[in-house]
Amino acid sequence: AQSVTQLGSHVSVSEGALVLLRCNYSSSVPPYLFWYVQYPNQGLQLLLKYTTGATLVKGINGFEAEFKKSETSFHLTKPSAHMSDAAEYFCAVSPYSGNTPLVFGKGTRLSVIA
Amino acid sequence: NAGVTQTPKFRVLKTGQSMTLLCAQDMNHEYMYWYRQDPGMGLRLIHYSVGEGTTAKGEVPDGYNVSRLKKQNFLLGLESAAPSQTSVYFCASSYPSGGHYNEQFFGPGTRLTVL
Numbered sequence: 001a002q003s004v005t006q007l008g009s010h011v012s013v014s015e016g017a018l019v020l021l022r023c024n025y026s027s028s029v030p031p032y033l034f035w036y037v038q039y040p041n042q043g044l045q046l047l048l049k050y051t052t053g054a055t056l057v058k059g060i061n062g063f064e065a066e067f068k069k070s071e072t073s074f075h076l077t078k079p080s081a082h083m084s085d086a087a088e089y090f091c092a093v094s095p096y097s098g099n100t101p102l103v104f105g106k107g108t109r110l111s112v113i114a
Numbered sequence: 115n116a117g118v119t120q121t122p123k124f125r126v127l128k129t130g131q132s133m134t135l136l137c138a139q140d141m142n143h144e145y146m147y148w149y150r151q152d153p154g155m156g157l158r159l160i161h162y163s164v165g166e167g168t169t170a171k172g173e174v175p176d177g178y179n180v181s182r183l184k185k186q187n188f189l190l191g192l193e194s195a196a197p198s199q200t201s202v203y204f205c206a207s208s209y210p211s212g213g214h215y216n217e218q219f220f221g222p223g224t225r226l227t228v229l
Contacts, residue, residue: 009154032216034217036220041223042222042223043118043204043220043221043222043223044157044204044206044218044220045220046217046219049217090156090157094216101145101147101159101162101172101216102216102218104156104157105156106154106155106156107156107157
């Protein structure tokens, strides 16, 4: 069974600092991986996704993530945090067969300090 | 396109009352899902559907029923509401994956309080 672990339920960074949100997964088959963002009182929206091909994936709002098979990781980064990045971030995994609903991590709340 | 919409946005119930949450999507997606979100628990799958007339249980199905009579609609019913069902409920939809990725599109959520 697939599972997702997000290290740190809450991460706090200064404005302009590097954002690093960690995600590790377990999957017996090559996974498809996703990062979603949830702003307060809203639904989730897709930030980026890895399916096949290039392991460094770029998403919206300057975020990117790198799929590292050997480390079973898919960490989310952004070089310079903005106040508007404050939100909750969810990592999700889907096996290659793709017909199984996504398995979500428990989320990481990002705070950005001025 | 409206995407995924949910009705109602807010609801307060008394213990034992029943209600139905409606999810509608206009993207012609085959798959639809109901999740609940609780602090510190992330998103937990309640039920899902891979096509009109079919439903399946997710991680936390007890106390809920669902129906998918039309492709564009997915209803979540609470038969006898309990305070433990106080939560934010999200609906999502996706297109068939057929070996490909399963990106989900989410609705804005329904905030339910059971007293």
